[in-house]
Amino acid sequence: MNLSFKINQKDDCFMIRKIVFMEEQGFENEYDEIDDKCIFITLYDKNHCIGCIRTFKDEEEGVWIFGRLALLKEYRGKHLGKEIVLYAEQYLKQYHIKEIHLHAQCTKISFYESMGYEPYGDIDLDEGMEHIWMKKICNIE
Secondary structure, three states: OOEEEEEOOHHHHHHHHHHHHHHHOOOOOOOOHHHHHOEEEEEEEOOEEEEEEEEEEOOOOOEEEEEEEEEOHHHOOOOHHHHHHHHHHHHHHHHOOOEEEEEEEHHHHHHHHOOOOEEEEEEEEEOOEEEEEEEEEOOOO
């Protein structure tokens, strides 16, 4: 694999999200008004987009939100989802963040816990799928 990242390739990000969330997982309301204020981070193998995440600044100072982490099926199980999250965390250092929050599918809790995220609050449903909020204290300067 020849991996690289790009910033704000919205069309590529939307293509990955359509495949993973809408076609594979059956979500109907994949795109929202938050997409208008996001930074999109995409992962490529050679010039082929294979994964993405979006991030945006929360209303609370120093807090950013991750969402819509997605990876094409044939690239899963190779620790590339973790690479996307780690790259996104590194990218956000320039904004002097103190916390990152995300709304995880409950089946992915252990994945995020392995990178230092902790669940908080109650489990809720997003289009019928259980999710929970998670956060990581960063103290990134």
